[in-house]
Amino acid sequence: MEKSTQNFLSVIENHKGIIYKVAGLYTKDSEDRKDLAQEIIFQLWRSFEQYDEQYKRSTWIYRIALNVSISFYRKKKRRETISHPLSGEVFSVHEEESSQHEDVKLLQQFIKELKELDRAIIILTLDGNSQKETAEILGLTETNVSTRVGRIKTILKKKFETVKNQ
Amino acid sequence: MNTIDLNQIWQNQEEELNQSISVNREQILEITRMKVSSALAKAKPIKWFAIGFGILWVLFIYSLIIHFLSMEYIFFIISAGIHSVLTNIAIGIYIYHLVMINKIDNSRSVAEVQERLASLQSTTLMVNRLMFVQLPVFATFYLTPAWLQQMSNGRLLFVFGNIAIFAAAGLWFFFNIKKENMHKRWFRFLFNSQEWTSIEKANDIVDQLGEKNV
Numbered sequence: 114m115e116k117s118t119q120n121f122l123s124v125i126e127n128h129k130g131i132i133y134k135v136a137g138l139y140t141k142d143s144e145d146r147k148d149l150a151q152e153i154i155f156q157l158w159r160s161f162e163q164y165d166e167q168y169k170r171s172t173w174i175y176r177i178a179l180n181v182s183i184s185f186y187r188k189k190k191r192r193e194t195i196s197h198p199l200s201g202e203v204f205s206v207h208e209e210e211s212s213q214h215e216d217v218k219l220l221q222q223f224i225k226e227l228k229e230l231d232r233a234i235i236i237l238t239l240d241g242n243s244q245k246e247t248a249e250i251l252g253l254t255e256t257n258v259s260t261r262v263g264r265i266k267t268i269l270k271k272k273f274e275t276v277k278n279q
Numbered sequence: 280m281n282t283i284d285l286n287q288i289w290q291n292q293e294e295e296l297n298q299s300i301s302v303n304r305e306q307i308l309e310i311t312r313m314k315v316s317s318a319l320a321k322a323k324p325i326k327w328f329a330i331g332f333g334i335l336w337v338l339f340i341y342s343l344i345i346h347f348l349s350m351e352y353i354f355f356i357i358s359a360g361i362h363s364v365l366t367n368i369a370i371g372i373y374i375y376h377l378v379m380i381n382k383i384d385n386s387r388s389v390a391e392v393q394e395r396l397a398s399l400q401s402t403t404l405m406v407n408r409l410m411f412v413q414l415p416v417f418a419t420f421y422l423t424p425a426w427l428q429q430m431s432n433g434r435l436l437f438v439f440g441n442i443a444i445f446a447a448a449g450l451w452f453f454f455n456i457k458k459e460n461m462h463k464r465w466f467r468f469l470f471n472s473q474e475w476t477s478i479e480k481a482n483d484i485v486d487q488l489g490e491k492n493v
Contacts, residue, residue: 125302130300176387179389180392180393204301204303205303207298214295216291229484239286249388250388251390253390273284
């Protein structure tokens with residue numbers, strides 16, 4: 114196996130959570146999630162040799178994953194956007210999603226209801242990226258990210274409160 | 280519910296994910312063996328057909344221009360010349376659009392990539408504007424100087440009135456086929472296709488990016 118392929122496999126292994134989460138939060142069902150995860154990995158491989166080392170590896174992955182997801186989300190016939198369909202799935206899930214904690218499911222649902230850009234901001238923030246990193250990944254100013262994070266968190270809190278008070 | 284709770288819920292998700300997902304190495308290896316097809320090879324058959332038909336059409340018009348190349352058919356030569364030049368530009372823009380849209384570097388920032396995508400998708404609007412702005416040539420190509428000299432004043436008025444209507448319609452479409460009018464009924468009636476939905480949504484992202492330099 115070539116060195117670059119080995120490196121790529123270990124990058125995917127180390128950042129599988131980012132790809133799986135982003136793919137899940139920009140798709141409606143598991144079939145679309147599977148296709149999107151595959152497309153993200155294909156685009157990562159396509160750009161792998163051109164990786165610019167001035168950025169963190171995670172910044173590079175977030176940018177590609179979010180750009181591919183936003184474009185994928187816009188398409189009506191999503192399957193047609195897949196460059197090269199695979200026979201199997203890029204990720205195996207050992208536990209059913211139905212076993213997820215109720216609050217996790219609610220948070221995922223509320224995030225999916227946000228607009229595409231707000232969705233990206235909250236994913237990056239909750240993943241622990243600083244406002245500077247989030248701004249760098251998205252191409253926004255730090256002030257803008259800060260303002261938007263506050264607004265999005267308020268929206269999510271309100272949605273939780275509404276559900277909990279029912 | 281405070282911020283810590285949101286972070287805690289997210290953290291729960293992280294733990295669940297780390298325990299439950301694994302990478303299928305064979306599938307990833309399959310991806311690394313895939314060839315990146317060229318942008319044009321990825322274009323849908325309908326787009327290939329549009330380009331091919333456009334090129335054949337322009338060649339046909341050129342052959343007519345050569346065949347009728349004389350002062351007697353000056354109106355036809357000028358009309359067909361304008362038509363073929365604008366159609367050539369439209370084909371060029373269309374090919375540029377197909378190539379560039381597949382060459383976008385997704386590792387740039389989300390704002391940069393999405394703005395570039397929206398701007399490229401808007402080139403489809405320019406192609407349609409170019410097709411409409413040439414409407415007047417369809418009211419002039421059949422005229423000849425000899426025929427004009429023989430026409431009665433009433434007939435001349437009808438011919439030039441026709442040209443004026445085609446010119447006004449062409450200019451109106453040229454200035455009104457723009458993203459701001461995409462939601463209007465006449466626009467949807469004329470161009471109701473998936474391509475416009477894509478452009479509309481691309482512009483929606485750009486709108487979301489608005490005021491990004493606050």
